[in-house]
Amino acid sequence: MQAILFDIDGTLVDSNDAHARCWVEAFSxxxxxxxxxxxxxxxxxxxDLLVPDLLNAREMRSFGEKVKKFRSKLYKETYLPxxxxxxxxxxxxxxxxxxxxxxxxxxxxxxxxxxxYTRLLGVEDLLEASTSKKDAKFSKPSPxxxxxxxxxxxxxxxxxxxxxxxxxDILAAHRVPLPIxxxxxxxxxxxxxxxxxxxxxxxxELLRKIEQVDDYFDA
Numbered sequence: 764m765q766a767i768l769f770d771i772d773g774t775l776v777d778s779n780d781a782h783a784r785c786w787v788e789a790f791s792x793x794x795x796x797x798x799x800x801x802x803x804x805x806x807x808x809x810x811d812l813l814v815p816d817l818l819n820a821r822e823m824r825s826f827g828e829k830v831k832k833f834r835s836k837l838y839k840e841t842y843l844p845x846x847x848x849x850x851x852x853x854x855x856x857x858x859x860x861x862x863x864x865x866x867x868x869x870x871x872x873x874x875x876x877x878x879x880y881t882r883l884l885g886v887e888d889l890l891e892a893s894t895s896k897k898d899a900k901f902s903k904p905s906p907x908x909x910x911x912x913x914x915x916x917x918x919x920x921x922x923x924x925x926x927x928x929x930x931x932d933i934l935a936a937h938r939v940p941l942p943i944x945x946x947x948x949x950x951x952x953x954x955x956x957x958x959x960x961x962x963x964x965x966x967x968e969l970l971r972k973i974e975q976v977d978d979y980f981d982a
Contacts, residue, residue: 764980766865766891766918768909768941770927771880772807772872773949775852775966779806779928780950781842786813789834793826803950807929809871809902810834835873843879849948853884855970860889862973867892869912869925871902892916904931906938913939922980926969930955942979944969 773779783803790797797817805813810831815823818830860866866889870877874895881887892915899907913920925936928949933956936943945951945959946966956962961976963969969976 764864764924764977765922766867766913766916766924767859768867768869768912768916768923768925769856769966770925770929770932771868771870771877773928774926774932774946775856775884776846776848776880777948778842778846779803781846782806782838785834785838785842789830789837790817792833793830795822795830807903807927807931807949807951809896811902812904839873839875843876846880846883848884849965851967852965853886855966856884856886856889858970859973865891865916865918867894867912867916869894869908871896871899871908903929904934904938906935909935909939909941913941924976924980926966928956930958933959944976 769775772782783799783806786802787797787799805816814827814831818827856866868877868890872895874897877893877895881893892912894908894911898911899905901907909925913923920939920941923941925932925941925943926946927943928946929951933943933945942960944961944963945956946963947953948965953962960979
């Protein structure tokens with residue numbers, strides 16, 4: 764294995780619940796009260812796909828763009844400061860780097876959020892590549908972000924793994940196509956991640972079972 768393309772939200776930082784609460788609050792601001800669980804299962808998509816999946820055509824014309832802008836500001840000001848990395852993630856990334864695995868962040872979050880998370884994790888010196896919303900027209904499950912990260916990191920796609928936490932990460936990775944290790948720490952049910960090549964509890968388990976992953980590529 765030459766490289767791992769890491770999704771950030773829900774994979775490296777514990778932010779999925781915060782994103783769901785923020786979207787629920789943002790939609791409510793415009794008179795749309797969605798059940799939390801409905802929104803929570805949409806997390807992993809960007810606003811370009813999440814919003815039209817939940818609104819109808821008339822609502823999209825009326826306030827579709829407004830709700831996206833409101834949510835971005837609300838998340839940055841109210842929710843982002845409370846987001847924490849999952850335990851041990853930074854050490855895992857450093858260990859992988861020391862093993863010769865190239866580390867890339869493959870996120871379609873806003874550029875300022877990716878920068879914030881990178882500083883929060885303290886891994887600026889480890890990254891061979893990093894993407895954000897500006898690197899793709901469409902967010903996951905479009906494969907654009909993973910393709911952009913793959914191009915930046917310069918690894919052989921036959922020797923590159925994706926690490927993510929949502930069904931949308933899996934679909935995006937397979938559209939490249941790249942194999943993916945799905946982690947359960949993002950809160951999605953195992954059955955929704957069943958199409959991944961690997962399922963681990965978290966990035967720490969991925970590191971502990973790295974030989975199993977290497978065997979996949981050797982085969």
